Amino acid sequence: MDMPSAEQAIKSNRHAWDESARLHKDTATWKATLAAVARADFSCLDPTITQLLQEVGVVGKDVVQLCCNNGRECLSLFGLGARSVVGVDQSREFLQQARELADVSPHCPQFIESDIHHLPEALMGQFDVALVTIGVLGWMPDVALFMRHAASVLKPGGVLVMYETHPFLEVFDPAAVNPMLPASSYFQRDPFVLQESIVYEGRDVLDGPTSYWFVHTLGSVVSGAIAAQLQIGHLQEYPHSNREELYDQYENQRAQLPLCFTLTATRRSA
Numbered sequence: 001m002d003m004p005s006a007e008q009a010i011k012s013n014r015h016a017w018d019e020s021a022r023l024h025k026d027t028a029t030w031k032a033t034l035a036a037v038a039r040a041d042f043s044c045l046d047p048t049i050t051q052l053l054q055e056v057g058v059v060g061k062d063v064v065q066l067c068c069n070n071g072r073e074c075l076s077l078f079g080l081g082a083r084s085v086v087g088v089d090q091s092r093e094f095l096q097q098a099r100e101l102a103d104v105s106p107h108c109p110q111f112i113e114s115d116i117h118h119l120p121e122a123l124m125g126q127f128d129v130a131l132v133t134i135g136v137l138g139w140m141p142d143v144a145l146f147m148r149h150a151a152s153v154l155k156p157g158g159v160l161v162m163y164e165t166h167p168f169l170e171v172f173d174p175a176a177v178n179p180m181l182p183a184s185s186y187f188q189r190d191p192f193v194l195q196e197s198i199v200y201e202g203r204d205v206l207d208g209p210t211s212y213w214f215v216h217t218l219g220s221v222v223s224g225a226i227a228a229q230l231q232i233g234h235l236q237e238y239p240h241s242n243r244e245e246l247y248d249q250y251e252n253q254r255a256q257l258p259l260c261f262t263l264t265a266t267r268r269s270a
């Protein structure tokens with residue numbers, strides 16, 4: 001099978017996310033979120049990332065979330081004391097939902113439609129904290145390039161805070177007859193070609209537009225950050241799952257796999 005160029009993959013992924021927005025709006029989670037964001041202290045952030053953000057410190061800070069999806073995590077950052085929050089995503093349809101949530105919320109985030117690889121000049125060097133959470137790196141063809149763009153929006157001394165799924169999980173197929181058997185290489189360079197709708201809830205697979213999911217080893221994530229002049233201050237792996245419920249089966253094993261990780265990295269002064 002011919003693999004797409006990076007630009008083609010990014011374009012296909014944008015289309016796939018736009019298409020999936022409708023499905024996410026049909027869920028009970030959407031209705032519950034719409035009601036919950038009316039509270040000033042709303043948060044959908046789990047204890048792991050909440051604690052890390054508190055340690056890094058977001059009170060009074062200017063924060064950007066890269067690949068913010070429907071903006072619910074942007075709104076949660078105000079509950080942690082952020083002074084301003086900007087969410088960036090390339091999916092127009094999800095940003096539409098983000099604005100719907102913001103209309104109900106007492107907070108005023110700004111949402112910007114942009115591919116991470118073509119960020120507006122106005123964002124450069126503007127933020128104390130850049131947040132990247134769960135399910136972002138896999139859509140990026142080149143993790144080192146992604147790190148350069150993430151670093152570019154930070155002020156000198158600003159911190160990238162990442163809470164991601166663990167790349168080692170990509171070796172397994174959670175829907176396989178034996179989901180514990182390694183099914184693909186940790187070092188695979190070609191992306192997984194997905195032809196299903198992107199949904200977080202339920203186990204049903206629906207046909208959908210083609211999208212491309214890339215595996216980036218933990219080493220390449222760390223090396224990408226270092227090459228982007230980011231100084232790593234923290235890297236921790238965890239045995240809990242922070243992704244779709246299909247992956248819950250990998251928790252609480254005697255021979256436990258790493259299921260997610262957090263990383264912080266500070267932009268060096270010029």
Ligand SMILES: C[S@@+](CC[C@H](N)C(=O)[O-])C[C@H]1O[C@@H](n2cnc3c(N)ncnc32)[C@H](O)[C@@H]1O
Nearest residue numbers: 017067069089090091114115116133134135139
């Ligand atoms: C799994 S979602 C992130 C969800 C987020 N952690 C949350 O819980 O709300 C990944 C997001 O990345 C966005 N995305 C993927 N590739 C992108 C790119 N090149 N530029 C900007 N956004 C991108 C998608 O549109 C999608 O909204």
